[in-house]
Amino acid sequence: GAVVSQHPSWVICKSGTSVKIECRSLDFQATTMFWYRQFPKQSLMLMATSNEGSKATYEQGVEKDKFLINHASLTLSTLTVTSAHPEDSSFYICSASGVRYYEQYFGPGTRLTVT
């Protein structure tokens, strides 16, 4: 149980284009999903928290117009990196809260490379 998937697992795009990453909870309903970013050899940095049917809450310093988050259903959240630049290259990971609110289950991550 508590399986979270992400798609795609890796993506290469050109500077200026937009990229959408999907996060799905496969076997449970996730009222809350989280998006993280991890730089090499660093910790996970929370970008935003999204609740189903409402606007995402972004962490300080995260541009909401650049990182668009949609949580359309209890099993799907999407992160769109708009007008991507090389500095957006990173490892993006989503997670979902299950029955026990304090536990988060993570997806496998998406490696984004912007050329």
Place this chain on the structure above:
Amino acid sequence: DQQVKQNSPSLSVQEGRISILNCDYTNSMFDYFLWYKKYPAEGPTFLISISSIKDKNEDGRFTVFLNKSAKHLSLHIVPSQPGDSAVYFCAASSDYGGATNKLIFGTGTLLAVQP
């Protein structure tokens, strides 16, 4: 301000011995603590959690100890196996007045179990 700290960036242990990973925190409002295991280019995998009202939680080879007065927790793995080699993150959660629970992650400790 780093609210959750893992002061040892790496740890090397012989197979069969005990691995002890440490974590310190500063926020006394944290009410749940979690340990995650992470392989490169993958999402973190939940290992074990502990409530702030307990001082020990055990699950198979994994035991987490919490010392609230010292604001310190540790993860014990015994016996250690080569497959345990990964980065271990501790994380803390707080019920922000019933709002969505965010996880605050430590910086991680790379565990290498030598055969």
